[in-house]
Amino acid sequence: MNASLTDPFAKLLWGGRPGSRLLRQVILALVVAIAPHAGRLPIWVVAWCLLLWIWADWVERRGRAGPQPGTRIALTVAGLFGGLFLYGFSFDLDVGVGLLTIMLGLKPLEIRTHRDRMITLFLAYFLVITNLLYNNDLFMALYMFASVLVTSAVLIQINNPDGPFLSHLRLSGRILLQALPLAAILFLVFPRLPSGLWGSPKASTGTTGLSDEIRPGSVSRLVQNQEIAFRVEFDGSIPPADRLYWRGIVFQDFDGKRWYRASRAPRRGTDPTGAQTVSYSIILEPHGQRWVFGLDIPFSDPIGSIPLADHTLIRWRKVNATYQYRLKSYLQYRTGPLQGWERLRTRRLPPQGNPKSRALAEQWARDFSSPQEIIDAALAFLAGNRFVYSLQVPETKEEPIDALLFDTRRGYCEHYASAFAFLMRAAGIPSRVVGGYLGGERNPYGDYLIVRQSDAHAWVEVWLEERGWTRVDPTSVVMPARIEQGTAAALTPEEREALFSNPYLGPLSKYWKPLLFGLDLINNRWQKWVLGYDYFRQRMLYNTFGLDASRWKAVAWAVLAVAGLAALYGLFFFLRIRKRKSVHEDPVQRLYRQFCRRLSDVGIERSPHQGPVAFAKIVTSTRPDLSETVRRVTQDYVAVRYASKDPEYHLRRLKKTVRRFRPPKTPVHGSP
Amino acid sequence: MDELLKMPGIPLPASFRFGSRNRARRIYVFPTRYGAIFLVVLLTMLMGSANYGNNMGFLLTFLLGSLVLVSAVHTHHNLAGVRVDGVRCAPVFAGQPALFECRLRASRCAEAVHLAVSSGRARDLRVCPDNSASASLPVPTRHRGRKPLETVVLSSVYPFGLFRAWTHYRSDAACLVYPKPLPGPLVTAGDARDPGAGGKPSGTGAEDFTGMRGYQPGDSLHRVSWKAFSRGRGLMVKQFAGEEGISPLFDWYALPEPDVETKLSRLCDMVQQGHRSRMKYGLRLPSGIVEPGRGERHRRRCLETLALYGLDSASAQPKNAGRQSAGEFSGRK
Incomplete structure (x- = not known):
């Protein structure tokens, strides 16, 4: 009867031109998947995608013929080579994502069939994972779920084009929720590797945070950067603020202007001795370099890192993903004798330059006998000559240390550290500059420290005969507030205003800080428990179940267990969904259906054309023994449905009768 | 797929x-x-x-x-x-x-x-x-x-x-x-005895008006004289020459074609022609005679007989498909 309708629909579904509604939804999935990249991608890639998508939609909506195959090939080649050219023919993650995006910009123009749509959506899923290589925090995770939700809803839509999108979205959400527990188990059990499969990917996000040299501006440029460098959770209480020196890089080589990292520092030979042990764990944000941070003098070996002789730590490979590690540090320590490799390098200065400062230091060396006295003299010099702690430092090309000490008297921590180390070396005391972070902000909800890029700091270490390497922070005499109250307190009011003002929120502003802390707490837990789950934590988890993850048998067991769990999970849904009642069926209908099912079990089927009364007649004729019940059920059913004297009563009775109705397979004679 | x-x-x-x-x-x-x-x-x-x-x-x-x-x-x-x-x-x-x-x-x-x-x-x-x-x-x-x-x-x-x-x-x-209808002239039972007279023996069947009779159930509504009805004379049916005599039996034996399937196709076409010209017609087959009649139901009966001619009755007549009309669903009884 609707044979004439059948064919056009079949055409639409199985080979004809796709509807523009479907195309628009596929584009929607692409937009959602690409959106987080938008800020990272070059602007012309974004423009390319938007223009091509608008074109594709216009073509489809107007029913115009799309671009010729030749044009499409030309566009593809132009996109690829244009992309490679503008990226400078290098290849890293950025370029990969860029080229993938360029191709996905073109894709909607050539979507013709069901197959094209399916493949495009698979690519959209794939694009979601590339977002995760850049950003790992909780908000990205939530976005990931949203993205999967939308893409899956579109996937449902293209497989059932007639349905409304909203209901697809709902179903997609339901399937997502049902998949979540299984995904969590797989996440925990799937074997992790201690290192990557093939080399580490090239760093592409660029370096954030400290760089491997100290020069004017290398620390102060970070003051405006509110990004989180790392988070620290202490096993006990948090040490006082003036002890929170986070050592990252040691700079030993000075060329007159810049300090360079001690690149050839050997592995740590002898462990330092000390007291006041602190245990803590750090979640380090990716910064694209190998160094990792520890409090003061760390003395344990964190998993995945190597301790060096200058008491810094180096990761096996660049920190391109969140890195979580445990450490132990001494707050009071002795590093022992000066080692062979540092003996010369920590005294060496360029032969010329900064003559005034040299003269001053040599004067101190002549006047005082002990290094401690020289240090005190230098600190007194910095404290007494009205030095200013400021971000606005006049540029000096020649003799920067002389200029700072005798002329401008303005500088930030790296200037003072550099000058102080120079003075020490000129006076004959081994010294070096240490870069890292100072302080941190305690999150009142989570009891952990947040160390931001703006906490970056540089200080000096001098080597003393009786104590070994000893920290001296010239900033502490120039601007004591920096040590105790953090960066913001050390700045002039104008600078503080310019850098740290919160967005204007009116009366809500007092909730701003707590809100930020709360969000950061959630993010911190996420980092700790989800992102920090690695090979070692997995081994610990396996151990709790008595499995040794380093043996293949254990892994096989775990995989088997997961497979079993997955099967059970599937079974659970199988049964649960089967039981689920139809939304559209009302209780009366359901009862009657149940009644018919019971009869069907004993071989009496109701044909679709038979009404309840007609059906009752047939049942009564074939099975007289059931006639009483059948009569009553039919009567009640009809009464509830059509007569409305007392439907409640009939419904109750119907329920009772049907529930108890268990017709025997063979007729029972002698019953009423 | x-x-x-x-x-x-x-x-x-x-x-x-x-x-x-x-x-x-x-x-x-x-x-x-x-x-x-x-x-x-x-x-x-x-x-x-x-x-x-x-x-x-x-x-x-x-x-x-x-x-x-x-x-x-x-x-x-x-x-x-x-x-x-x-x-x-x-x-x-x-x-x-x-x-x-x-x-x-x-x-x-x-x-x-x-x-x-x-x-x-x-x-x-x-x-x-x-x-x-x-x-x-x-x-x-x-x-x-x-x-x-x-x-x-x-x-x-x-x-x-x-x-x-x-x-x-x-x-x-x-x-x-x-069967697939095969166009050709109508061939009735009489034609076998007098092949020379073949052609259109009943072609005039519906043309020569001979009189009226009372309506009986089964009569085509096309034949009802609505003019007479409007004058209050009740339902009268117009009668035509050719109906009075022997209705034509489309005859298997009268067909010159030797092949069974061709014969059936020819007969099928005749039934269609007969139905279209609203005449009374029947079939004569080796398996028996379908008595003359007219109307949709009769046509179907004839066509069905032709369709199933010579087929094994067990396979040709599944239990519930025998008299099934186009409006009924089968398969779940």
């Missing part, structure tokens, strides 16, 4: 019966080629995540993997509630496609249900408990007789298109296929 339709399944038990609740219906679930492609995408993502040591990547990969698994269950359940409730088919002439109309019922709403036989398929359907849906399956016919409906495959790839669930439906429904 076509190649997948032909995937070997486990043979069904002989006692298999559709629509009965006490026998489990077999539903097969297998990944589609898109499922296979997606698996490759997932493996790529897994390798990438392992290499980068990216836990979020793992999470996404496992989430999508679980999504796929859960969707397989949904695919199965989408189809599990659907059954073919009945099949009907209007008779056709050989050479025309037989359109089997399958009515679907569902115990809960099922989306995008796809019906197919090897020769054709129907559009995707949505079936809900409160409204059944029908799908027409075209099956080409070549010979007269009964064209049985082959095994119907009900399938669905809903929701994600990554898995396909399918089940078989076998019914004893068959479509009556009339």
